[in-house]
Amino acid sequence: MSREIVAGVDGSPESLAAADWAAREAGHRGLSLRLVHAWRWEPLDLPLLQDPAEQQQAARDVLREAETTLAERYPRLELSAEVIGDTPVAALLGTVRRAEALVVGSRGHGAVTGFLLGSYGQQLIAGSPVPVVAVRARDGAPAEPPVGEVLVGQHGSPGDSAPALRFAFETAVARGAAVRAVRAWSLPPLLAYSPASMRLADEAGGLVPYEEKALREALAPWRERYPEVPVTEHVELGSAGQVLLSTSGSAQLLVVGRRAHRGALGSRIGSVAHAALHLAPCPVAVVPHEVDAQD
Template sequence: MSREIVAGVDGSPESLAAADWAAREALHRGLPLRLVHAWRWEPLDIPFLPDRQGQERTAQDVLRDAEAALARRHPEVRLTAEVLADTPVSALTSTEARAELLVIGSRGHGAVAGFLLGSYGQQIIAAATRPVVAVRSRDGGSGSRAEGRGGVIVVGQLGGPEDSAPALRFAFETAAARGASVRAVRAWSLPPLFAYSPGSLALADEAGGLVPYEEKALREALAPWRERFPQVPVAEHVEIGSAGQVLLSSSGDARLLVVGRRARRGAVGPRIGSVAHAALHLAPCPVAVVPHDG
């Protein structure tokens, strides 16, 4: 089955910026782009609201305007568009069978406030089984640093090699498609007095201490992806601190920040996790959230 990039549009500047980012990514990857607008008839007994036909025309206009704008800006993109009769969350996640990644808009209010993701965006990221990229209006516009080839893709590496493999794969694939480099970041913290077992302390001693142990863990996680993508330059960064803080401090010049998210459902439903939450709200660039088992 052929793959595609899927972008959700709703007529807002944020969703149009996301669609523009998705079009450039489609060109980098040589994939088609599918625009999706979710609309479902909700009859309301309020006389000044449009009727069903009026709402449907509005939905079609939103999609047609977005499609026309992208066709003008990116004539090389293989572009399709459709209105899906569903809620935004169900509409976007229903496209995952063919989606390489999903792209959504996110409201941003400057470098300090960062992302105000909105309930739909959080639900889509939490429910998706494919990578989701959240783009603010300033991240996707013409002339932004998201445009063009090259640059740095920052990716967080946590736990063992299997834990972060999906995020690393996505980062290396994106870097290879763009001619970019990868900066792999691993955060660590001093263990509580009784947190480390004798076995883990012995491994740290064998590596020469806690810092070399963390550096070795990062090298081992990166090894298969270096081998698979030898053309991608890689920089390794290990720093003490919380994962969210270290990732954010390492992504000031990034074209894209890639973080993992455990795909397990919690007691109150799917969650996006604290690291992804921090990245989505505070990162100065688009953020890709990649689900993984664990």
Template sequence: MSGTITAGVDGTDHSLAAAVWAAAEARRRGAALRLVHAWTWHPLDLPIEADAGTQERWAHDLLRAAESRVTAAEPGLPVSAHVLPDDAVPALVAETRRTGLLVLGSRGHGALVGYLVGSVALHVLRQAESPVVLVRDPGEAGEGPASDEVVVGVDDVTEEGDRVLEFAFEAAQARGARLRAVRAWSLPPVFARSPGSLRLADEAGGLEPLEKRRLAEALRPWRQVYPDVTVAEHVEMGSGAEVLLSTGGRAGLLVVGRRTARRRVGHVTHAVLHHASCPVAVVPHP
């Protein structure tokens, strides 16, 4: 990961919570924190004068307030603040090309629709080239995390999914926390069964033991790279979203993947983003 963690701020409680979370993560990883606010002049229908100069001052004031908040939370942390002269989505997507991690606020609006994720965050997630963490305002996240555990959903057990596992192991090591690797499985439809897949299941003693073996094999090289990280393996029959939310919805951090070729957020990741009360990291991978 790059030596810089970036937090996008817009003055909302969610973005300030994201900035504080990013500051703590930067401290854990020995990284610098970069605060950014995307601003370009647009005429505003306001009862007070808001020309370009006024709006630009607001943008800098907003950043100064965020900087004060994070330096109070993490004294001594290297922090820089920057106004990005562009609209929010292209500016933040460009940031993912230069930073190791982008942290954004997840905009909820109360208990009834608090699971909604802001449209800017979703657009950025679809195009991001680095991992993105969405953080809720603690006041709207219910009871908050139940543990410091890092939970990772392991859908792809091939080498293409290694970026997700690498991020999860690194996050667990930085926290001194246990990593829980979760794999959901379901019975394949009859038309999808092949003699080869049935043979593998028979050799493993059934479908569930086969999935446990696949998960263990995917984790093995990363256990060797991060020998100090305690790993719990969880394999459960059910939908990916339900299994992940039941085991990791209130973890310290929940890590999921996103395939870069699809330019969209998969249904499991989408459900987790909307319903998990803890910070959610979305890691792009091939």
């Protein structure tokens, strides 16, 4: 069964940019691309003429336009397109069983009110079993190939960030890019100090060497698996979101992990992913922790 990248298309400039980014990524990785447009007839309680056949045809036209554009731009790409009669979240999540990633559009900086960080986008990111890449309209412009490092956040134990590191290294290999792995750390509050934790820090020579050692250990298996990828280790005092954003200016992709938190108000994607999706100047890949990176 062939692997693929899935891109959601709704006719907006953001979704068309996402489809173009997904096409380039599929080409880099030697994968096929599947375009998906979700459409379901739901009559509105308004005094307007509503023709389901016309709306369905409009949905097909949106998808056909995107498919035609990409087929002309990337003639060697294996490409398919499908209109699915369902809500956007259900339609897209239902297509990712064979996918390496799901790519969607984002509306940009600041107070985002568009698809990505609205209820649909948050449900997609929190519920997807595969990485979700958010692309802004300018990120998908086909003029120049992307340049810069693949930036990835590392936290906790090697296992905690293994899925994000795996995606970052695979992307770097496909694009011939370098990886910058960032580990942010903070001074623990007084009550968090314990003899065991301080002993580990003392054995490493201090808090900074301890954090540097933790990053090296997390990177070790990926450096061994992908020796051709240049790697820069970056350890900095500060919050993870702040440190990642401060180093993302020259990145071609920012990769962060997420563990979905479910509460009374629904799924949340975590503060680091939320900050990256709002403010990073490059495309952002949010990788679920549940992915087994050791396969």
